[in-house]
Amino acid sequence: MARKADSQVSIANVAAMAGVSTATVSRVLSGHRRKDDEISRRVHAAAEKLNYSANFAASALRSEQTRTIGLIMAGANDGLTGAILDLVSHCLTERGRYLMVISESDNRTWEAAIRSLTARQVEGILVIPSMDADPTDIPPDLGLQIPIVQIGGHPFSYHACWVGMDLAASMRMVITHLAEQNAQSVAFLSRDLSTSGATDLFTTFYSLTSTLDMAPEPEWVQFGPCSMQRGHDAAKDILTTGRTHPDAIVCGDDQLALGALMACQELGIDVPDQVKVVSFTDSPTCQVCKPTLTTVRPPLEGIVQEALRLIETNNQTLLPAHIALAPELDCRESTWSPRTGSSDMTEPGTFPY
Numbered sequence: 001m002a003r004k005a006d007s008q009v010s011i012a013n014v015a016a017m018a019g020v021s022t023a024t025v026s027r028v029l030s031g032h033r034r035k036d037d038e039i040s041r042r043v044h045a046a047a048e049k050l051n052y053s054a055n056f057a058a059s060a061l062r063s064e065q066t067r068t069i070g071l072i073m074a075g076a077n078d079g080l081t082g083a084i085l086d087l088v089s090h091c092l093t094e095r096g097r098y099l100m101v102i103s104e105s106d107n108r109t110w111e112a113a114i115r116s117l118t119a120r121q122v123e124g125i126l127v128i129p130s131m132d133a134d135p136t137d138i139p140p141d142l143g144l145q146i147p148i149v150q151i152g153g154h155p156f157s158y159h160a161c162w163v164g165m166d167l168a169a170s171m172r173m174v175i176t177h178l179a180e181q182n183a184q185s186v187a188f189l190s191r192d193l194s195t196s197g198a199t200d201l202f203t204t205f206y207s208l209t210s211t212l213d214m215a216p217e218p219e220w221v222q223f224g225p226c227s228m229q230r231g232h233d234a235a236k237d238i239l240t241t242g243r244t245h246p247d248a249i250v251c252g253d254d255q256l257a258l259g260a261l262m263a264c265q266e267l268g269i270d271v272p273d274q275v276k277v278v279s280f281t282d283s284p285t286c287q288v289c290k291p292t293l294t295t296v297r298p299p300l301e302g303i304v305q306e307a308l309r310l311i312e313t314n315n316q317t318l319l320p321a322h323i324a325l326a327p328e329l330d331c332r333e334s335t336w337s338p339r340t341g342s343s344d345m346t347e348p349g350t351f352p353y
Helices: 011-018 022-030 038-049 056-063 079-094 107-119 140-145 167-180 196-211 228-240 254-267 300-312
Strands: 068-073 098-103 125-128 148-151 161-165 186-191 221-224 248-251 276-280 294-297 322-325 328-330
Touching: 011 022, 011 038, 022 038, 068 079, 068 107, 079 098, 079 125, 079 300, 098 107, 107 125, 125 300, 148 300, 161 300, 167 196, 167 248, 167 276, 167 294, 167 328, 186 196, 186 228, 186 254, 221 228, 228 248, 228 254, 248 254, 254 276, 300 322
Parallel strands: 068 098, 068 125, 125 148, 148 161, 161 322, 186 221, 186 248, 248 276, 276 294
Antiparallel strands: 294 328
8 A cells, every 4th residue: 555645745855865956856746857867767766765746736826826828729620720739738848837728619619718717827828719710809808817829810809919820921922933833824722711811811812813914714713611522523623614724723721732633633634734733731741642732831830939928928018919920832743843843943842932
């Protein structure tokens, strides 16, 4: 039978026996010092010998600092949200902080989730809205009580900071690249225009293609859910209906683009010599499909670093910050070949434009 913990044993006793500082003991026993070296082994051995068990929750309450950040997300079904979650978790672990996650399928329930995290004394809250619906506003008092930073999507409150990708810049990269690859007409497969983000992408697409005389036929612009099946069916319809077909297809999501590639293969249409395909998000599948898919790469690391900085500094400015970071364009096989390359025959690669 295990011995009952000695209430007189403190972290200082463990530190003295292990020959380290109390801070080192705290980091080892909390899991924030992950090295399996002599120091860690001495700390664990001393804690076991003294039957010491740390109560980090109680310590946090005593110091009135939980070192915990809350994160609210509208599900992790898309790869982008999962990638952000991994980055946030990794960054907080490196900084000796904890992460408390609430997954909400409906953006309209955010107020209750924010109040729940605030009651648990988190030191800041990150929110990641759904890509398919704009979030609703939250009461002003919530944004004044605790630092709140939204990652992506339409800003849901004038009392919260916002960090995300510059969508207009990303579409400019895509259209500029296609023009350099001699594309003269472009189709667009978009998600439903139910969010401001999707609307911004479409508006920029239509404005740029019109300016560069690359405007699509009306039937070449289609809206709907983001799935591989829809990308396949829409691309097949565009490429087989009418007397002409576009030189390029811009897809608002990687799943749409992968479906479009499948349609081209079924129809015997060469990518990129006959039709170029480009997408957004840059999921891992884009690098292993055939041909590899040209995509806009969101600056996820920069977004996460900026979001955490705003929380840690409590955004020491008069107004909430609004930070839009520029993405990069990963040019791969779906838009580049020796016959369709730009005049200087630039090799595929990553371009900031």
